[in-house]
Amino acid sequence: MKKDVYILSGFLGSGKTTLLKGLLESLKAEGTKPAVLMNELGSVSIDSDQVDEDTALREMLDGCICCTLSDKLESQLQDLLIKEDFGVLVIETTGAAHPVEVVDSILSPLFADRFHFKGILTVVDGLQWKERGSFSPSVLHLMREQIRHASFLVANKVDLLTEMEQGTFAYDLQQLNPGASIYLTSHSKVPVGAITSMTKKDHYEGGQGHTLTLQAIVHTFEAEVSGEDFEQWVHAHQESIYRMKGYIPLQGRKYPTLFQYSYGMPLYMPGDMNYPTNFVVIGEGMDRERIISSLKSLEG
Numbered sequence: 001m002k003k004d005v006y007i008l009s010g011f012l013g014s015g016k017t018t019l020l021k022g023l024l025e026s027l028k029a030e031g032t033k034p035a036v037l038m039n040e041l042g043s044v045s046i047d048s049d050q051v052d053e054d055t056a057l058r059e060m061l062d063g064c065i066c067c068t069l070s071d072k073l074e075s076q077l078q079d080l081l082i083k084e085d086f087g088v089l090v091i092e093t094t095g096a097a098h099p100v101e102v103v104d105s106i107l108s109p110l111f112a113d114r115f116h117f118k119g120i121l122t123v124v125d126g127l128q129w130k131e132r133g134s135f136s137p138s139v140l141h142l143m144r145e146q147i148r149h150a151s152f153l154v155a156n157k158v159d160l161l162t163e164m165e166q167g168t169f170a171y172d173l174q175q176l177n178p179g180a181s182i183y184l185t186s187h188s189k190v191p192v193g194a195i196t197s198m199t200k201k202d203h204y205e206g207g208q209g210h211t212l213t214l215q216a217i218v219h220t221f222e223a224e225v226s227g228e229d230f231e232q233w234v235h236a237h238q239e240s241i242y243r244m245k246g247y248i249p250l251q252g253r254k255y256p257t258l259f260q261y262s263y264g265m266p267l268y269m270p271g272d273m274n275y276p277t278n279f280v281v282i283g284e285g286m287d288r289e290r291i292i293s294s295l296k297s298l299e300g
């Protein structure tokens, strides 16, 4: 059975670890075995003490999961799958991470049959939000991105806001991400059922084309495809697709070819094994059925 994966995002100090602790307790109380992958920017882990010993934990220290550690993330995920018994995986990103880059690894063709990506939970600190004018434009941009891509928003630290400020806070978040569920909380207290039932709001599978909504589509090639046809397909779709990756069974090659595409750059790497021929595309405003049928039509 596929394991559910949640990505925990939110700016530094917003209340992610506080949310994680509560979430782990609630999952265990309802009989689900969680595992945690924790990323911290520093070389020493601080938050891992918050996870009890009977929860499988992997840590990625001294760098950000979304850039320098992205290869390591894949190996940590493999390791968890091989060695640990769990039903749900929670990945806590650093406050500086762009969550979409992490989604990218989860949606790796390697894990298409193993993980079910449930969505991004973003914790927002109400006080930080109120005083966001004091942050640099790049930090502000990151905060907005973390909010925009969430399936579920935890509007935290409302104990530090007046009622009027709480209303403005919720309104601002709704404006930035109208598709997300929003919970006003203090100490990140969210009922676990609200989180586990957020699948239907999951933007990453079968999204309905909201302009700010990212979708991921997975296609498994059932037959070989011509390299030339595939190249043309990529060219024709680069407007709406940000990221593509997967193992393509190209004609004339013994093993599927690893294909990577990001920011307009395609890259082909000859394969050396019979990897599953899963192909993942991530973009906005894509027509899922057309994408799948056009990929199928490449199979000769």
Ligand SMILES: Nc1nc2c(ncn2[C@@H]2O[C@H](COP(=O)(O)OP(=O)(O)OP(=O)(O)O)[C@@H](O)[C@H]2O)c(=O)[nH]1
Pocket: 010, 011, 012, 013, 014, 015, 016, 017, 018, 019, 047, 094, 095, 156, 157, 158, 159, 160, 185, 186, 187, 188
């Ligand atoms: N007043 C108040 N404090 C809170 C609330 N939620 C969390 N805190 C405190 O805020 C601090 C940061 O909380 P964490 O849960 O560690 O935040 P984080 O997002 O994991 O922090 P980083 O890992 O550094 O990014 C801690 O001291 C918490 O006790 C809240 O709702 N109200």
